[in-house]
Structures are given as C-alpha cells and as structure tokens.
Amino acid sequence: MQTTQRDMPAFSNSRQYRDFAVRHLANGVSSTPRTAQLPVPVAMDHARGVVLTDVDGNDYIDYTMGYGPLILGHNPPEVVAALKAEIDKGFRTASVHPGEGRLAELIAETVPCGEISSFVSTGTEAVQLALRIARAATGRTRIIKFRANYHGWFDSVHIANAPGNDGPSSGGQDPKAVENITVVDWGDAAAFAAAISSDYAAVILEAAAINAGCFAPPEGFLESVRDLTSRHGVVLIFDEVITGYRLALGGAQEMFGVVPDLTVLGKAIGAGMPVSAVTGNRAVMEALVNGSVMHRGTFNGNPLSVSAAIACVESLQRGAAEIYPRMNAHAAAIQAHINAEAAALDLDVCANQVGSAIQIFTGVRQMARIGDLAGADRGKIVKLTEKLLLNGLMPLPRGLMYLSAAHTDADIEKTMHALSKGLHAYAAV
Ligand SMILES: Cc1ncc(COP(=O)(O)O)c(C=O)c1O
Structure with a gap:
C-alpha cells in the first residue's frame, strides 16, 4: 500500500470529502451500508484491474468488487470496448434493440432454468417482477421467504434480514406490505415442510445464503424445497443476484444441481453496469409473455448495460472452465488462511466460503449453521475490516469478500501477507 510517506495511510482527503458531501448528500453516501466503513467511508478516485486507489493516493486490493458485480475486475478490456x-x-434509451434478444439467448445457454428472460435495472426490481409473475401464474398471493436471506430493499420483502428480527428492516416500511409473507428458517427442511402448502404462490430464497454469511445449503435442503414446491404447485424462485455468474457459469443452480422455476439475476451479469433479469421456464414466464403481468420501466434493457452484460457473459462462457475453479480455489485459500491465523493467534475469528465469496466473522470460532449467527459480534467485524483496510485490503465493512477473475496468484500472495498483518493488528487491540 502506498502510504504517502507515513507509517499509516492518510485519509485526510476522504475525511475532507465526507465533510463536504454531508452538507447536501444524506450521510455522504448513496447506500446506507457504505457509511459503516472505518476509519472513514473511503472515497475512491480510480481503479485498475483489482486495485482501488482512493482520493489520498492509497491503493487497496479490492475484495468488495462493487459489492459483487465486478466479476471480471474494474476495467475488463472486452467490456470497456463493448461500452465504447x-x-x-x-x-x-428505451428503444427495442438487438442486444436484448442476444442477452436473453446467452442466459438461455448458460442458466439451467433460463428459457425466457425479462430485463430491469436492479436486483430489487427483478425480485418484485419475479414475485408478480409467480402470483399471476398461480392465482395465489402468499409467499415464503427465509430468515437472513436478503431480496432487496422494497417493503414487500425487506423483513427478517437480521438474526432476532423478523420484522421490517427499516423505519418507514408499510407493515401491511408483508402480510402475505411467511418467514421460515433457511436450511431447515423440516420447518419448511411444515410451512409449505398449496396456498402459496412462491418460495423465494438464496440457494447459497451469501448475505447471511456464505453458507452452502445443507445436504438435501434444496432438493426438498424443489420437491415440495413442485408437489404443491408453488413457483420456486432462486434469488441469484449474488450467485448468478459467480458461483458457476450457471450460478447456484448449476453448482448444487437443483433447478428452480424462476431465477433473479443481477450484479455479476452486468460486470458493473446496472442490469438485472428475471429468467425462468416458459410455463411460468407465460404470465409475462401473455400480457397478464405488466412490466414497465424506462431504463429496462438499456443498450449500454446490455452491451456490457453481453460482453461479460460471453467472456465468462469462453473462460468458464478456467475462471471458476481458479476464483473458487483463491477464495478457499483465503478462507483457510484466515482460519489458520485466527487459530494461531487464539482469536474469536473465523471465515466461511462458498465459491468465490468469503465471510469473516468476529466473536465466534466457528459458524457452521445459519442458526448460530446470533453469536457473532457485528460491532467487532467493522474493527477487523478496518485493520485489513489499513494493510491494503478492501473487504466490505461487514466482512464479506468477493473474488474476481482478475485477481492473480500474485494478488493472493500479497493478500495472505496483508491478512496476517491485519489479524495481528486486530489481536493487539
Ligand atoms: C440476494 C440479493 N437479492 C437482491 C438484491 C438487491 O439487488 P440491488 O442492490 O441490485 O437492488 C441483493 C443486493 O445485494 C442481493 O444480495
């Protein structure tokens, strides 16, 4: 890390920027979690590959990767060329254009359930569209969602995101908006079997619970959810906003071999541009095709985002055999290193990993089940990620780390040293 001739990196320009921004920009950020970063929300100046450079000239190996989307890095040449x-x-904007059809064709080639697709800009919107399609397809209203699974910030699903709170996750939410949602423990096949019935329109879940803390589905859980939803005529929706094009070319449904009716895609599909999708089998998507579901949006399928997504998916498709094993191996090595260092330092720290995503926890030495989340210390993780940031790594403040295809073996080697230094510094607090 460049340290501007001091032992510790300087953040004076980030602090100065924050003081300027809060005058007219709420909290000085555009998405609430960005305020959490210590020592200060770091303002970025530019990025190359996987290296972020802040407004004070400090460099970081990036593990936020745009909170997930930058699967090919910050400026992949094929995506930049497509955008130009x-x-x-x-x-x-808002015209019919050939890119839309091509992107839908690419999804059909790569995502197991992806026969018919429809585009919006954000994952939050795509979840709303998927729920609407499921309700129209079944003529039913009720939905099952799982604790600590996140499906965007709209009132209809923004509940039960944190352990111990099944209610709304934000002030100002309409409590009535979730009257038709039933919340169930993720990974608990027996609880799910007790809850499901033919009253439900849809079950929505993160097939791998990345937002909760990078949990792979327990043996048999997805199969059981698939089986019971089919038997009750309930639409099964995988929210693959994070896992799509990240865990494997075909996402979690390819990695775990269970195919839903509908899938929500976002983040990685656009390589950093705003584009999300609902894709699914023809029978369920018919509710959209036949016009019974209204799907509107000025920016849906905008040519710039779609061109980035085409370049990204084509690139991942060409390189899949090499890219996914490499990203996953890098992530597994980082997880193993964190766990080994934490054990050596006798720290209450551990890490989970699924594919190319890693979650670091503080306050616990093991995080095997989603039910153990209440034991984690959500305050200390921000302190630990501050120590990593001070040593030249940029994870999400809440301890989530994303790999990309652009991280090299040399980046991982540097990362291992920085992790060790950061964990030693944390141990000394
Ligand atoms: C699983 C999942 N679904 C939906 C969303 C919402 O996507 P967006 O932030 O693009 O609205 C997110 C965002 O992090 C997510 O992780």
Whole structure:
C-alpha cells in the first residue's frame, strides 16, 4: 500500500470529502451500508484491474468488487470496448434493440432454468417482477421467504434480514406490505415442510445464503424445497443476484444441481453496469409473455448495460472452465488462511466460503449453521475490516469478500501477507 510517506495511510482527503458531501448528500453516501466503513467511508478516485486507489493516493486490493458485480475486475478490456462501441451508436434509451434478444439467448445457454428472460435495472426490481409473475401464474398471493436471506430493499420483502428480527428492516416500511409473507428458517427442511402448502404462490430464497454469511445449503435442503414446491404447485424462485455468474457459469443452480422455476439475476451479469433479469421456464414466464403481468420501466434493457452484460457473459462462457475453479480455489485459500491465523493467534475469528465469496466473522470460532449467527459480534467485524483496510485490503465493512477473475496468484500472495498483518493488528487491540 502506498502510504504517502507515513507509517499509516492518510485519509485526510476522504475525511475532507465526507465533510463536504454531508452538507447536501444524506450521510455522504448513496447506500446506507457504505457509511459503516472505518476509519472513514473511503472515497475512491480510480481503479485498475483489482486495485482501488482512493482520493489520498492509497491503493487497496479490492475484495468488495462493487459489492459483487465486478466479476471480471474494474476495467475488463472486452467490456470497456463493448461500452465504447455502444456509446458511439447513440444511447437509444428505451428503444427495442438487438442486444436484448442476444442477452436473453446467452442466459438461455448458460442458466439451467433460463428459457425466457425479462430485463430491469436492479436486483430489487427483478425480485418484485419475479414475485408478480409467480402470483399471476398461480392465482395465489402468499409467499415464503427465509430468515437472513436478503431480496432487496422494497417493503414487500425487506423483513427478517437480521438474526432476532423478523420484522421490517427499516423505519418507514408499510407493515401491511408483508402480510402475505411467511418467514421460515433457511436450511431447515423440516420447518419448511411444515410451512409449505398449496396456498402459496412462491418460495423465494438464496440457494447459497451469501448475505447471511456464505453458507452452502445443507445436504438435501434444496432438493426438498424443489420437491415440495413442485408437489404443491408453488413457483420456486432462486434469488441469484449474488450467485448468478459467480458461483458457476450457471450460478447456484448449476453448482448444487437443483433447478428452480424462476431465477433473479443481477450484479455479476452486468460486470458493473446496472442490469438485472428475471429468467425462468416458459410455463411460468407465460404470465409475462401473455400480457397478464405488466412490466414497465424506462431504463429496462438499456443498450449500454446490455452491451456490457453481453460482453461479460460471453467472456465468462469462453473462460468458464478456467475462471471458476481458479476464483473458487483463491477464495478457499483465503478462507483457510484466515482460519489458520485466527487459530494461531487464539482469536474469536473465523471465515466461511462458498465459491468465490468469503465471510469473516468476529466473536465466534466457528459458524457452521445459519442458526448460530446470533453469536457473532457485528460491532467487532467493522474493527477487523478496518485493520485489513489499513494493510491494503478492501473487504466490505461487514466482512464479506468477493473474488474476481482478475485477481492473480500474485494478488493472493500479497493478500495472505496483508491478512496476517491485519489479524495481528486486530489481536493487539
Ligand atoms: C440476494 C440479493 N437479492 C437482491 C438484491 C438487491 O439487488 P440491488 O442492490 O441490485 O437492488 C441483493 C443486493 O445485494 C442481493 O444480495
């Protein structure tokens, strides 16, 4: 890390920026979790590959990767070239254009359930569209969601995100908006079997619970959810906003071999541009195709985002055999290193990993089940990620780390040293 001629990195320009921004920008950020970063929400100036450089000139090996989307790094040449070519053709916002059909074709080639697709800009919107399609397809209203699974910030699903709180996750939410949602423990096949019935329109879940803390599905859980939803005529929705194009080319459904009816895609599909999708089998998507579901949005399928997504998915498709094993191996090595160092230092720290995502926990030495989350210390993790940041690594403040195809073996080696130094510094607090 560049330290501007001091032992510790300087953050004076980030602090100065924060003081300026809060005058007219709420909290000085555009998404609440970004305020959590210590020692200060770091303002970024530019990025190359996997290296972020802040406004004070400090470099970090990035493990936020845009909170997930930057699966190919910050400026993959094929995506940058596609964007430049598209800009030259004029914006054509809200027009019908050939890219949309091509992207839908690529999804059909890569995502197991992805026969028919429809595009929006964000994962939050795509979840709403998927729920609407499921309700229209079944003529039912009720939905099952799982504790500590996140499906965006809209009132209809923004509940039961944190352990111990099954209610709304934000002030100002309409309590009535979730009247038709039943909350069940993720990974608990018996609890799910007791809850499911033919009253439900849909079951929505993160097939691998990344937001909760990078939990792989317990043996048989997804199979049981698939079986029971089919038997009750309930639409099974995998929210693959994080896992799509990240865990494998075909996402969690490819990795775990269970195919849902509908899938929500976001983040990685666009390589950093805002594009999300609902994709699914023809029978369920028919509710959208036949016009019974209204799907609107000025920016849906905008040519710039779609061109980035085409370049990204084509690149992942070409390189899949090499990219996914490498990213997953890098993530597994980082997880093993954190656990080994924590044990050597006798720290209450541990890490989980699924595919190319890692979650660090503080306050616990093991996090085997999602039910153990209440034992983790959510205050200390921000302190630990501060120590990592001070040693040149940039994880999410809450301890989540994303790999990308752009991280090299040399980056991982540097990361191991920085992790060791950061954990030693944390141990000394
Ligand atoms: C699993 C999951 N679903 C949906 C969303 C919402 O996506 P967006 O932030 O693009 O609205 C997120 C965002 O982190 C997510 O992790």
